[in-house]
Amino acid sequence: MREDGFLRLYCELQKIFSEDDLRELLIYLDHQQRFLVFHEKGMYVLENTAEKPFRYYPTRLLKPCSVHSCDGQFQLIIETIGCQQYKLIFEEQSKAYQVMTALIEIFR
Numbered sequence: 001m002r003e004d005g006f007l008r009l010y011c012e013l014q015k016i017f018s019e020d021d022l023r024e025l026l027i028y029l030d031h032q033q034r035f036l037v038f039h040e041k042g043m044y045v046l047e048n049t050a051e052k053p054f055r056y057y058p059t060r061l062l063k064p065c066s067v068h069s070c071d072g073q074f075q076l077i078i079e080t081i082g083c084q085q086y087k088l089i090f091e092e093q094s095k096a097y098q099v100m101t102a103l104i105e106i107f108r
Helices: 003-016 093-106
Strands: 026-029 035-039 042-046 054-058 066-070 073-079 085-090
Touching (some): 035 093, 073 093, 085 093
Antiparallel strands (some): 026 035, 042 054, 066 073
């Protein structure tokens, strides 16, 4: 990911979260190079639109995560009630389960 992508992400997150909340976020790139930002209130997806940079899904709109194996990689699937899917790709199964466990903890 280019540095300007991270800077844009940080600027957008500062508009939504306090400095303390920024330290609590879990941030990952999905298989389409979109930033997925996880917070105890839900998931934010950084979109490439100027008018609405984030798509927000409160926790009540997220289905339980699952891990699948595909072509020697492990996919952590995050799906919304509206059937929108986001995939995080990992080389190691243990890393996929570690992230899934972290998401479960943050959404409690």
